[in-house]
Amino acid sequence: MIVIDPRKIDMVKSAHRHLQINIGTDIALINALIRIILKEGLYNPDFIFKYTNDVEVLREKVELYTPEYASAITGISPEDIIDTAREYAGAGSAMIAYTLGITEHHCGVNNVFDIGNLALLTGNIGKKGSGIMPLRGQNNVQGAGDMGCLPNQLPGAMSIVKEENRLRYEKEWKVTINKEVGDTQTRTFDRLEAGELKAMYVIGENPLMADVHMNHTKKLLEKLDLLIVQDIFLTETAELADVVLPACSWGEVDGTYTNTDRRIQRVRKAVEPHPNTKEDWKILCELSTKMGYQLDYHNSEEIWDEIRRLAWEMYGGISYTRLDQEYSLHYPCPDESHPGTLIMHERFYQEGMEASKSPFIPVDYTPPLELPDKEYPFMLTTGRRYESYNTHSQTKYYANGVKLKQTEETVDIHPQDAAMLKIENAETVLVESRRGEVKVKAKITEQVVPGLVFMSFHWSEVPTNVLTLNEFDPVSGTAEFKACAVKIRKLDE
Amino acid sequence: MGEPKFIKTVCGYCGTGCGLIAEVQDNRIKKIRGDKDAPVNKGQTCVKGAFAYEYVHAEKRLKSPMLRKSGQLTEVTWEEAYDFIAKGLAKIKSEWGGKAISMFACARTTNESNYITQKFMRTVLDSNNIDGCNRT
Numbered sequence: 001m002i003v004i005d006p007r008k009i010d011m012v013k014s015a016h017r018h019l020q021i022n023i024g025t026d027i028a029l030i031n032a033l034i035r036i037i038l039k040e041g042l043y044n045p046d047f048i049f050k051y052t053n054d055v056e057v058l059r060e061k062v063e064l065y066t067p068e069y070a071s072a073i074t075g076i077s078p079e080d081i082i083d084t085a086r087e088y089a090g091a092g093s094a095m096i097a098y099t100l101g102i103t104e105h106h107c108g109v110n111n112v113f114d115i116g117n118l119a120l121l122t123g124n125i126g127k128k129g130s131g132i133m134p135l136r137g138q139n140n141v142q143g144a145g146d147m148g149c150l151p152n153q154l155p156g157a158m159s160i161v162k163e164e165n166r167l168r169y170e171k172e173w174k175v176t177i178n179k180e181v182g183d184t185q186t187r188t189f190d191r192l193e194a195g196e197l198k199a200m201y202v203i204g205e206n207p208l209m210a211d212v213h214m215n216h217t218k219k220l221l222e223k224l225d226l227l228i229v230q231d232i233f234l235t236e237t238a239e240l241a242d243v244v245l246p247a248c249s250w251g252e253v254d255g256t257y258t259n260t261d262r263r264i265q266r267v268r269k270a271v272e273p274h275p276n277t278k279e280d281w282k283i284l285c286e287l288s289t290k291m292g293y294q295l296d297y298h299n300s301e302e303i304w305d306e307i308r309r310l311a312w313e314m315y316g317g318i319s320y321t322r323l324d325q326e327y328s329l330h331y332p333c334p335d336e337s338h339p340g341t342l343i344m345h346e347r348f349y350q351e352g353m354e355a356s357k358s359p360f361i362p363v364d365y366t367p368p369l370e371l372p373d374k375e376y377p378f379m380l381t382t383g384r385r386y387e388s389y390n391t392h393s394q395t396k397y398y399a400n401g402v403k404l405k406q407t408e409e410t411v412d413i414h415p416q417d418a419a420m421l422k423i424e425n426a427e428t429v430l431v432e433s434r435r436g437e438v439k440v441k442a443k444i445t446e447q448v449v450p451g452l453v454f455m456s457f458h459w460s461e462v463p464t465n466v467l468t469l470n471e472f473d474p475v476s477g478t479a480e481f482k483a484c485a486v487k488i489r490k491l492d493e
Numbered sequence: 494m495g496e497p498k499f500i501k502t503v504c505g506y507c508g509t510g511c512g513l514i515a516e517v518q519d520n521r522i523k524k525i526r527g528d529k530d531a532p533v534n535k536g537q538t539c540v541k542g543a544f545a546y547e548y549v550h551a552e553k554r555l556k557s558p559m560l561r562k563s564g565q566l567t568e569v570t571w572e573e574a575y576d577f578i579a580k581g582l583a584k585i586k587s588e589w590g591g592k593a594i595s596m597f598a599c600a601r602t603t604n605e606s607n608y609i610t611q612k613f614m615r616t617v618l619d620s621n622n623i624d625g626c627n628r629t
Contacts, residue, residue, distance in 0.1 A: 135509075137507055138508060140602065140603065144625045148607075150625070177615055178591065178619050183595060183624070185629070196589075197594075200596075201596045203597060203599040204600075204601050226578075232555060233555060242561045245558050247602075253603060255602075257505075259503075260510065263510055270515040280602045281606040284609045288613050293613075300605040307605075398544050477628045
């Protein structure tokens with residue numbers, strides 16, 4: 001296991017190599033890996049010939065990225081880059097797992113393209129132990145998108161711009177579905193700023209705390225004519241709402257979740273909820289009926305069966321009865337006799353199966369948009385800590401007797417930098433960016449390298465996202481949470 | 494004290510999808526352990542999945558709809574909250590169209606609730622402005 005991370009995270013202990021990469025330089029590294037694999041003939045020629053296009057364009061693009069050139073950008077030694085390329089390509093089967101360190105950059109989509117290039121080049125896709133695994137942070141973020149909670153997709157991950165897809169749902173729902181792709185959350189905030197958005201309905205999310213450039217987010221939310229928040233706690237976002245609706249939580253509801261590898265599993269009611277709270281679907285059904293569109297279901301299974309009927313290619317065979325018997329099933333699973341699909345894209349390695357060709361999409365390295373300078377000399381990267389979860393509304397409540405390592409926010413700083421600033425461990429300091437400032441205790445640690453500091457956004461007392469930069473990947477709309485410039489000052493100066 | 498019940502379920506935190514067994518007594522979760530039969534985790538858990546469940550029973554849980562009156566969030570009945578929302582959304586939809594309304598769907602709730610969330614947006618409000626936290 002090779003861990004590529006700017007910090008010496010706990011997982012490094014289990015890894016055989018840690019590439020402590022400079023923030024936001026993933027493409028320089030991956031392009032160098034690709035170049036080595038091409039130069040040394042470590043690619044899978046049969047796979048490239050049968051299933052890919054444009055390998056020559058890729059070859060041309062990566063020519064610049066010699067191990068030495070990439071080393072100067074990434075901070076990783078040329079030897080480690082060469083060894084990593086040989087090991088990945090020579091492993092027989094190798095998987096790349098990634099999460100927000102890849103996507104939360106202005107070049108997040110390009111980062112993902114380059115991971116795709118690497119996997120295609122070596123044929124590491126469609127067989128056991130290979131592939132690309134985007135690890136997902138929420139229990140059902142995969143399912144929410146698959147269910148059609150995306151501006152461009154109907155349930156079953158069907159494109160909304162295709163008429164035949166709309167027709168399928170129009171027939172069942174007896175309405176005409178708007179064929180225009182809707183707004184992402186990122187675009188919603190842009191249109192709110194432009195005065196074009198009037199109402200927002202937020203379910204179980206705390207965007208005020210979770211999104212970049214918090215002072216700006218707050219001003220925007222205050223512009224709304226109507227803010228509806230449906231949640232289990234009065235979150236910071238709910239405190240700004242016009243109406244707040246109390247929902248049932250995990251442990252109080254029945255249904256299914258889809259995990260990070262397309263596995264559908266049953267979540268079951270363990271306790272009876274407070275009688276004045278309701279399940280999310282129940283609230284929306286009652287509101288819908290009130291507004292003149294009858295929605296009425298007895299239980300979650302009845303809703304699931306409607307989904308199975310409409311998006312049968314994905315879920316037709318995944319009944320509650322089977323889930324009770326088999327524990328979990330991977331979609332696609334079109335009918336009751338189908339075993340589910342444990343490995344995707346297996347057609348690449350099956351005799352006589354047709355598979356379309358995928359193009360390589362060569363990309364260039366582009367540095368983070370706000371680099372440290374004289375005035376703001378540190379790079380701040382943000383993320384999560386092990387014991388806390390996102391905006392901390394739930395992980396405030398641990399069972400009695402659990403000894404927690406981190407109970408408040410810190411700015412994690414390298415001993416050399418702390419010595420230079422004459423900062424002691426646990427001393428409260430001021431962290432400032434061009435957008436805002438927070439007071440926070442310093443934690444002196446070698447997890448970070450000199451020049452890099454780390455913070456999470458779990459504690460509302462230290463709203464780290466007042467510091468972060470509101471620059472976004474132009475395709476995905478994901479913000480550059482992972483990189484912005486800050487300065488750190490002692491409070492008594 | 495009632496008899497303890499053991500409920501097989503799936504963790505509500507991250508996307509790994511660990512199988513858990515919740516021990517419940519007198520309508521409270523007393524303990525959670527990893528489910529050895531679970532294909533994902535085979536009995537293992539992280540610290541959040543095993544121990545960070547007390548929020549379900551927290552005093553601070555929302556237990557009533559609230560409406561802003563004279564600047565203050567004030568407890569109201571479901572009927573009053575629904576009336577206010579229905580009128581508010583209908584007015585905005587008729588004046589500005591469904592494009593002026595956005596839904597932030599929930600990546601923590603069930604597939605079933607998410608299906609209904611988008612169905613509500615697309616049928617009642619004629620809007621595809623629906624997205625989750627998948628970009629943050």
